[in-house]
Amino acid sequence: MPFPTLLNDTFLRACRRQATAYTPLWMMRQAGRYLPEYRATRAKAGSFMGLATNVDYATEVTLQPLERYPLDAAILFSDILTVPDAMGLGLHFIEGEGPRFARTTADEVSIGQLAVPDMDRLRYVFDAVTSIRHALAGRVPLIGFSGSPWTLACYMVEGGSSSDYRKVKTLMYARPDLMHRLLAINADAVATYLNAQIDAGAQAVMVFDSWGGVLADSHFVDFSLAYTQRVLRQLKRQGVDGTDVPRLVFTKGGALWLDAMDALDCEVLGLDWTASLARARALVGGQVGGRGKALQGNLDPNVLFAPPQTIAREVQRVLDDFGAPHADPNRCGPTHIFNLGHGISQHTPPEHVAAFVEAVHTLSRRMR
Structure with a gap:
């Protein structure tokens, strides 16, 4: 069954560096615990994985x-x-602690047993993508995503979240050959996974390199960036609608390496709140009529x-940091997609999110 016609392509236009009437906005972790309706649906599902693996629930909360x-x-x-x-690592979630794996992979034997998984084991994800596309009825585009090879490796070696990344960094320093083997498998698995999301209907795909910023400067390129690039180079460039599929990369703490990230085979770079949009625009944003x-x-x-008036003031600060929007309808140029510098907190008041969205749309229109 063909998907409904897209009615609002502002986000995709901004991904392509095309002029837009306002700065498009979405939020990382926008479907989450700050919403009472999400908490109600999760309670019905019984667990996070019960929610994520049920196509109807995943569609509902999206x-x-x-x-x-x-x-x-x-x-x-x-x-x-x-x-x-x-x-086969056995993902589960512990309330108040986050994700945990039943098994870790941190030595020659366990890493040697890893392979790109059968995508049928992830059929629930692809079915959710298709279901969501139809349920959206063309309202806005749908973004698919995965963790980056390095970020996945951190969780796979540590067994869950970590405060010091001691285990994964010990493996990286002591046995770089094993780490490269693990990262190569992860990269090929992520590429296969994202391509399946594209085939299911995703209109853009994003790689979350959530822990790239914990690496030493001398190791970021070799152990994180190179494998993100390996993913990107394998991704399909055209979706099931026959249109291009923008690729987005977000590295938390990655502003130090913007000059290196400029070479990534992607259309969009996400930045956390420690980065200067003005500096990023100067380094990688390109010029009107040029690439970037x-x-x-x-x-x-x-x-x-903060109060709504403070939210509006800080929104304006971010818009001003990026600078005057590109407005030439006939040429590509620097563009900005508004987002948070990381995922929204579960404690955020929903009415403050409404003030935030209104501020971005209203204030960005005034700048054009």
């Missing part, structure tokens, strides 16, 4: 923020760790705990 706010993109409700789970990267970000998520 659309929940769009029912409240005029956002410019939807993002698939899933988790960055579905790929290693499909490799669209930029995404980068409001501090904690701004959303």
Whole structure:
């Protein structure tokens, strides 16, 4: 069954560095615990994985923020760790602690047993993508995603979240050959996974390099960036609609390496709140009529705990940091997609999100 015609392509136009009437907006983790309706659906599902693996529930929660706010993109409700789970590591979630794996992979034997998983084990993700595309009815585009090879490796070696990354960095320094083997498998698995999302209907795909910023400067390119690039080079460039599929990369703490990231085979670079959009635009944003990267970000998520007038002021600060929007309808040029610098906090008041969305759309229109 063909998908409905897309009605709001502002986000995709910005990804392509085309002029837009306002700055498009979506939020990382926009379907989440800050919404009471999400908490109610999760309670029905019984667990996070019960929610993520049920196509109807995943569709429902993906659309929940769009029912409240005029956002410019939807993002698939899933988790960055579905790929290693499909490799047999046994993903589960512990309340208050986050994701955990029943088995880790940190030595020659366990890494030697890894392979790109059978994508049928992730059929629930692809079915959710297709279901969401139809449920959106063309309202906005749908973004698919995965964790980056390095970020997945961190969880796979540590067994869950980490405060010091001691185990994964010990492996990297002591046995770089094993780490490269693990990262290569992860990269090929992520590429296969994202291509399957594209085949299922994703209109853009994003790689979350959530832990790239924990690497030493001398190791970021070799152990994170190179494998993100390996993913990007394998991705399909055309979706099931016959249109191009923009590729987005977000590296938390990655502003140090913008000059190196300029070479990534992607259309959009996401930035956290520690980065200067002005500097990023000068380094990688390109000129009108020339090549460059669209930029995404980068409001501090904690701004959303402040009063609405403060939120509006900080939104304007981010818009001013990026600078005058590209407005030539006939040529490509520097563009900005508004987002938070990381995922929205579960404690965020929903009414503050409404003030945030309104501020971005209203203030960015005034700048054009």
